Amino acid sequence: MVMLIDTSPRLRAPAEQVSQPWQALAQYLASHGHALALDPAPRQFSGGLANLNYLLDIDGREAVLRRPPMGTLPPGAYDMGREFGILQRLSAGFDLVPQGIHLCEDASVMGAPFQIIEYRRGFAVGAQLPESLCGVAEVGQRLANALIGVLVRLHRVDPAALGLDTLGRPEGFLARSVAGWRKRAHLATQGTETPLIEELGAWLERHLVPDGPATLLHNDMKLDNILFDGDTLAPTAVLDWDQGTRGDGLFDLATTLSYWTEPDDPPALHALRQMPTANGGFPSREWAAQTYARAMGRDLSDFRFYRVLAMYKLAVIFYQLHDRYRRGATNDARYAAFGTLADGLLDAAHLVALGRLF
Known part of the structure; x- marks a missing residue:
């Protein structure tokens, strides 16, 4: 086609x-x-x-x-x-x-x-499918396959072969991530009341898992960071490498799934408007996780920890953006609601921690 x-x-x-x-x-x-x-x-x-x-x-x-x-x-x-x-x-x-x-x-x-x-030409998929793709059979499945496929391809790259074997510090990556995002959370929310920051931070400390095999990480892999060919839907580029590092590949997967909304998700996840996965025939987060795990030979027994950490990180990022608005560093009207959005993301992370949301 x-x-x-x-x-x-x-x-x-x-x-x-x-x-x-x-x-x-x-x-x-x-x-x-x-x-x-x-x-x-x-x-x-x-x-x-x-x-x-x-x-x-x-x-x-x-x-x-x-x-x-x-x-x-x-x-x-x-x-x-x-x-x-x-x-x-x-x-x-x-x-x-x-x-x-x-x-x-x-x-x-x-x-x-x-x-x-x-500069590479292509189209990205944001909160909504491009109009010309709406109603196209299996388009959601094709884009989901492409997204997980890109993640798998990246995680199969040998960092040493490209001189990237000194990038980041894979040993202790997860423990540092928990500590770092807890610290950033408190800095970004000074003067506001956000009790779940401490509760979920403590949950992450208690449920910390050993680091898995180190891979190259993008740390923000989602559809609008991939460009697609306008005729074939084949990926042409992956953008935004400012968070690139080495670490446990399951954290990269969990980051992708933090943007992956399903129809019955809490309102805050729909308010994210990052990917159109709640419509258009996209498969579930569980499908994405299992597909990645089979391709990479990973065990998902402890995946709840990764999911909570990724959701916690996402909430903190929106607290940081809202803090820029509070301090007058930006007058972008979108930032005004990001504090409320971050609160909702923490609520969703809490549901994941309780096992009520995959």
Whole structure:
């Protein structure tokens, strides 16, 4: 079956863009042998809640400039150099990874470090299926197969073969994750009442499991971080590698499933609007977990721990985003409701901990 889907880039209207010092960037790139076209000016991609991404014309070809969000940032977050290093190495052995073109760690050029990477054309699937796919037989199953298939392919990559065997610290990964996200939770919710943060944090400490086999992790694998070919639905790229590391692959799977909504889920999971898995014939989270486990030879006996940790992490991320709104670091109206959303995600994590939600 051939399906023609528009793969033109989704861009913000000029009046809605976060402005950048394009002339300064052009001068900087010229000093490094690159020509940046400024007529028309670069355009910001729509979507996304963190890093800012812009479509450039550099050296006569399309590329993407990626920089951190504006304002004060959490320590260690949005590390452009680290992500660029992952792209440079991983793209040599995993064909879905765009290549890095240029890294600038001098914040004086644009107010923050930035990177320029290869642009790949394709369409992403966000909260809703593209209209042209609605009603197509088995489209949900095909996209689910592709998503889990990409995760399996990534986890089968040999990090040492690509010079990524020193990325992250797999030993103690899960224990550090629990401790780190508990700390971030308290920092992001200072001055608010969120009792489940402590209760679920303590649950995670009590139910901590040994680290499983270390793999390369994306840490945010979902449909809108994958680009698909407009005719075949084959994946063409995996985006957003800023959280890439090595660790237990079941945590990567659990992160994916934290976005995977089912029809009977609590309202907060539907309010996430990350993937259209509650409609369109998508299979269940349990199907996804079992499919991955069979492909990777993993035992899911302790998977509840991973699910709770991933849901806890997701809630904390939304608390962090809401905290930026509370502090005036952003005036994006979407952020105003993120505190309530995070509360609902903690409630859902509690249901997982109790065994009432897969």
